[in-house]
Amino acid sequence: MKVVAQRPESLTDAPFHYCPGCTHGIIHRLVAECLDELNLREQAIGICPVGCAVLAYDYFNCDMLEAAHGRAPAIATGIKRLLPDRLVFTYQGDGDLASIGMGEIVHASGRGENITVIFVNNAIYGMTGGQMAPTTLLGQVTTTSPYGRTAEQAGYPLKMAELLAQNQGAAYICRTAVNNPANVMRTKKAIKKAFQTQMQAKGFSMVEILSTCPTNWGLSPLEALEWLEKNMIPYYPLGEFKVS
Amino acid sequence: MAKGRVTFRTERCKACELCVRFCPQQILSLNKTMINPLGYHPIAVVREEACNGCGICALMCPDLVITVERE
Amino acid sequence: MTKVLMKGNEALAEGALLAGCRAFFGYPITPSSEIAEYMARKMPKMGRTFLQAESELAAINMVYGAAATGNRVMTASSGPGISLKQEGISFLAEAELPSLIVNISRGGPGLGGIQPAQSDYFQATRGGGHGDYHIIVLAPSGVQEMMDFAMQGFDLADHYRIPVMIMAEGTLGQMMEPIIVREPVTDLPPKPWATTGCKGRKPNIINTLHLSPEFLEERNLHLQHKYKLIQEREAKAETFMVEDADLVVAAFGLMSRIAKRAVMDARQKGIKVGLIRPVTLWPFPEKAFQEAAEHVSKFLSVEISMGQMVEDIRLAVNGRVPVEFYGRIGLIPNPEEITRQIMKIAQQEGWV
Numbered sequence: 001m002k003v004v005a006q007r008p009e010s011l012t013d014a015p016f017h018y019c020p021g022c023t024h025g026i027i028h029r030l031v032a033e034c035l036d037e038l039n040l041r042e043q044a045i046g047i048c049p050v051g052c053a054v055l056a057y058d059y060f061n062c063d064m065l066e067a068a069h070g071r072a073p074a075i076a077t078g079i080k081r082l083l084p085d086r087l088v089f090t091y092q093g094d095g096d097l098a099s100i101g102m103g104e105i106v107h108a109s110g111r112g113e114n115i116t117v118i119f120v121n122n123a124i125y126g127m128t129g130g131q132m133a134p135t136t137l138l139g140q141v142t143t144t145s146p147y148g149r150t151a152e153q154a155g156y157p158l159k160m161a162e163l164l165a166q167n168q169g170a171a172y173i174c175r176t177a178v179n180n181p182a183n184v185m186r187t188k189k190a191i192k193k194a195f196q197t198q199m200q201a202k203g204f205s206m207v208e209i210l211s212t213c214p215t216n217w218g219l220s221p222l223e224a225l226e227w228l229e230k231n232m233i234p235y236y237p238l239g240e241f242k243v244s
Numbered sequence: 245m246a247k248g249r250v251t252f253r254t255e256r257c258k259a260c261e262l263c264v265r266f267c268p269q270q271i272l273s274l275n276k277t278m279i280n281p282l283g284y285h286p287i288a289v290v291r292e293e294a295c296n297g298c299g300i301c302a303l304m305c306p307d308l309v310i311t312v313e314r315e
Numbered sequence: 316m317t318k319v320l321m322k323g324n325e326a327l328a329e330g331a332l333l334a335g336c337r338a339f340f341g342y343p344i345t346p347s348s349e350i351a352e353y354m355a356r357k358m359p360k361m362g363r364t365f366l367q368a369e370s371e372l373a374a375i376n377m378v379y380g381a382a383a384t385g386n387r388v389m390t391a392s393s394g395p396g397i398s399l400k401q402e403g404i405s406f407l408a409e410a411e412l413p414s415l416i417v418n419i420s421r422g423g424p425g426l427g428g429i430q431p432a433q434s435d436y437f438q439a440t441r442g443g444g445h446g447d448y449h450i451i452v453l454a455p456s457g458v459q460e461m462m463d464f465a466m467q468g469f470d471l472a473d474h475y476r477i478p479v480m481i482m483a484e485g486t487l488g489q490m491m492e493p494i495i496v497r498e499p500v501t502d503l504p505p506k507p508w509a510t511t512g513c514k515g516r517k518p519n520i521i522n523t524l525h526l527s528p529e530f531l532e533e534r535n536l537h538l539q540h541k542y543k544l545i546q547e548r549e550a551k552a553e554t555f556m557v558e559d560a561d562l563v564v565a566a567f568g569l570m571s572r573i574a575k576r577a578v579m580d581a582r583q584k585g586i587k588v589g590l591i592r593p594v595t596l597w598p599f600p601e602k603a604f605q606e607a608a609e610h611v612s613k614f615l616s617v618e619i620s621m622g623q624m625v626e627d628i629r630l631a632v633n634g635r636v637p638v639e640f641y642g643r644i645g646l647i648p649n650p651e652e653i654t655r656q657i658m659k660i661a662q663q664e665g666w667v
Contacts, residue, residue, distance in 0.1 A: 078380025
């Protein structure tokens with residue numbers, strides 16, 4: 001018998017702190033598998049967000065930094081400009097990237113900053129306890145939209161992949177999901193493609209990954225996967241928005 | 245003789261059942277007779293002989309609990 | 316040695332380049348923009364990085380990332396921009412990332428004006444952002460020091476793994492003086508903690524999150540220990556005619572040169588007056604004031620603000636000697652005004 005699935009070298013052995021069924025764990029593993037398979041672990045520098053993935057520096061087995069809320073793309077820019085041959089990636093959630101860090105992400109993509117952004121969109125603030133995110137869907141109940149988000153009061157959820165794909169500096173923009181095995185495989189392919197885009201110095205790359213938050217959605221892990229498929233995918237269509 | 249084999253780091257299982265839901269052979273189930281240090285009923289194989297080593301359980305596991313081997 | 320006529324902002328920028336500054340990230344703001352403009356012209360030709368950031372926040376965080384690679388890096392701004400950078404400065408202080416931050420200061424609060432000022436003293440010397448931290452703050456008084464302090468600033472930053480600020484009034488950035496251009500620095504210290512990719516070693520982590528209460532306290536105690544060391548070793552002041560003085564005027568930056576003129580005028584009028592010029596604003600050169608307090612009957616702090624450094628002098632002398640204040644903002648106190656203040660004190664004290 002030969003081993004076909006085991007822990008990648010680009011992850012440390014630390015157990016994840018995430019809630020049961022939270023798909024951050026799957027995405028961490030996919031990022032690490034791509035680093036392994038492209039032999040990039042020793043030249044990778046990752047930047048964690050503020051949010052549930054704030055502790056990701058304990059999990060990725062490569063050089064890591066922890067950023068102020070939303071600033072990961074600016075930090076990545078500072079690193080990449082001085083070490084252009086390294087693989088520099090940020091790992092950010094929806095509040096971090098699309099709310100408080102909107103300025104940094106738009107300008108990093110606009111400059112065609114040669115970095116890769118792993119954007120985990122679960123339509124809610126996880127770490128702070130389930131508040132409304134810029135990607136929270138209309139009607140979705142959160143602790144700060146207790147009667148459901150309305151367009152009148154809070155506007156519309158932001159479609160980051162579509163928004164950033166308009167920038168000329170963006171080289172690869174893709175949206176995937178991790179709600180079933182086929183989509184998990186597609187997500188891995190997209191992450192790999194994003195890393196390759198960077199290593200070929202083509203410019204800014206981002207994979208937006210629709211992810212679950214069973215705890216703050218108030219659903220079981222399996223119900224959360226269904227909720228993602230029925231509610232998020234229709235509003236946030238999957239696919240590649242920019243390839244160059 | 246099974247074509248595949250799955251082994252678990254049961255102490256890390258959070259009983260989310262994503263592996264159970266997607267196993268094509270339907271051979272995984274929570275072990276209700278056990279409670280792990282995290283306080284969950286951990287994952288177990290109910291029909292070892294039916295495992296084909298496809299790896300989908302490990303693909304969907306958010307906590308890297310599962311190692312899969314294949315012929 | 317031949318001297319070159321240089322503008323303050325440009326001398327500072329050139330000093331940073333001589334010190335081996337590899338990257339500059341900044342956002343335009345009067346009266347500091349010439350630093351960015353100088354870097355934009357020079358750095359690409361030297362194979363170094365200049366980047367105009369989309370915001371002050373982005374600029375300071377680019378500094379954070381670039382400093383983490385172990386290179387000498389900097390940013391420059393003025394009051395309103397420095398306020399925006401405070402988040403990043405707090406993070407730099409805790410991550411112990413060496414970096415140079417320049418405040419070519421103007422008057423506040425709010426947008427204030429673009430006239431020179433010293434009213435960012437509290438912000439600079441108290442850390443400025445959230446948490447218990449300090450940064451080293453150097454206050455040059457002339458164009459030569461704009462260059463020299465940029466170079467020394469990088470040395471201090473590397474040595475103590477701390478952000479260093481150069482705070483200079485807008486006037487100092489804008490005015491020209493002949494200076495000696497220094498030799499470039501070639502020998503830079505190794506930084507084994509840098510995040511450069513973990514080839515051949517264990518991964519490095521640069522982080523400011525400490526969820527364990529015990530570890531958070533340990534980190535803070537570590538920083539305090541470092542700050543104490545810096546206070547003991549790096550506090551610096553210049554003194555002028557303090558030995559026999561009855562009254563000591565205190566002023567920093569360009570203001571200290573104006574005050575010096577007033578001190579000389581008052582000496583001609585027979586008043587025994589001296590001058591202490593803090594060169595480091597943090598650490599504050601308390602000793603110079605404590606020693607003078609042994610024999611002077613009064614201090615007079617002269618500032619381009621409504622009175623900020625005066626508080627540090629009062630803390631330093633701890634009630635032993637009264638400390639008076641004279642300051643303006645928008646306008647700069649001129650030598651005649653300061654002399655008048657000195658003479659007023661002299662009359663009160665019965666020296667004339």
